[in-house]
Amino acid sequence: MSTFLNFTRSDVDNPILPTRGSNFSITFKVGYGTRGFYKTNFSYSKFIPDRLFYTDWVLSFKGRYGIVEKMNNKIPLDEYFFVGGDFSIRGFDYGMAGPYDKNLDPIGSKQQIVFNFQASHPIAERFLWGYIFTDMGKGYNSGSPFKDMFYSVGVGLKIVTPMAPIDIYYGKVLNPPSGVGGSRIGFVLGTFF
Numbered sequence: 001m002s003t004f005l006n007f008t009r010s011d012v013d014n015p016i017l018p019t020r021g022s023n024f025s026i027t028f029k030v031g032y033g034t035r036g037f038y039k040t041n042f043s044y045s046k047f048i049p050d051r052l053f054y055t056d057w058v059l060s061f062k063g064r065y066g067i068v069e070k071m072n073n074k075i076p077l078d079e080y081f082f083v084g085g086d087f088s089i090r091g092f093d094y095g096m097a098g099p100y101d102k103n104l105d106p107i108g109s110k111q112q113i114v115f116n117f118q119a120s121h122p123i124a125e126r127f128l129w130g131y132i133f134t135d136m137g138k139g140y141n142s143g144s145p146f147k148d149m150f151y152s153v154g155v156g157l158k159i160v161t162p163m164a165p166i167d168i169y170y171g172k173v174l175n176p177p178s179g180v181g182g183s184r185i186g187f188v189l190g191t192f193f
Contacts, residue, residue, distance in 0.1 A: 002037075004029035016191060017126060017160055018047045019058045023193075029079075036071035037079055045193050060118040060193050064088075064137075065145070067111045080108025083139030084150075086188045088114050090135050091152035091171030096180050098139020104179060109139030113149075118193070120158070129158040135171070151175055156186075164190050 005028045012021035023045040031037040043064045050057040068079050084092030084106070095106025114137035120129050135152045138145075156169025167188040176182035 001033060002029055002031040002035065012045075012047060016165055017129075017158075018045075018060075018193065020047050020049050022046045031071070031076065031079070034072065035076045035079075036073075037068055037075050038071060039066070039068040039079055041066040047193070056122050058120045060116075060120065062114075062116040062193050064112065064114045069110065075110065077108065080110065081112035081139050082106055082108050083112045083114060083137060086167075086186045087192065088112075088135070089137055089150055089152055089173075090133065090154055090169060090186055091173040091183055092150070092176075093181055093184060095139070096177075097137065097150045099141065100180075110141045111145065112139045113137050113145040116193070123157075127160055129160070131156050131158065131169075133169075133171075167192060 006025065008025040010021070010023045012018040012023060025043045027041040029039040045060070045062040048059045066081055068075055068081070082095035082098065083089060084097030085094035089097045095108065098106060098109040100106045114135070116133065116135050118131050118133040120131040123130050132155050133153065136149050138149050151174040152171050153174065154169050154171035156167055159166045167186070169186050170183070171186060172183040
């Protein structure tokens with residue numbers, strides 16, 4: 001059993017395809033009984049249209065930090081952070097920008113820090129957008145959050161459908177760990193930012 005408290009503030013112009021404004025959220029979560037833990041997540045996104053040259057480019061930034069700690073014997077597996085993949089550091093497989101075992105299976109981390117930067121431009125009105133991106137961050141258990149971060153770059157297309165946006169992208173990790181894949185093609189249903 002767990003309870004959580006979430007505070008969110010948003011002034012984006014469009015929740016599906018934002019071109020200006022910002023999002024900020026803080027979430028506190030506490031687990032009880034055999035699932036005793038406490039978890040905190042911070043997230044901030046900013047969308048900036050080009051007002052210098054008055055092009056249709058939109059610059060997007062997202063930063064996230066999270067931490068989870070046990071109150072009893074151990075942290076439940078589903079409360080760890082699995083950094084890497086379609087919604088964090090693109091170019092990695094799921095969870096591989098954090099700790100993993102000898103079989104190269106992600107085991108999750110107690111902390112995460114992730115930064116995403118993206119520049120988007122419409123190709124066909126508001127139906128099809130192209131973008132370039134760079135992501136950085138890691139999942140970790142101790143030490144400095146800014147040391148030994150992973151970095152990726154890539155390109156993608158966003159298709160806006162009546163049901164949900166669809167992202168197709170190629171991401172390449174610039175400094176993958178030994179034995180871990182360094183690039184991938186991703187397919188995402190929903191919004192990244």
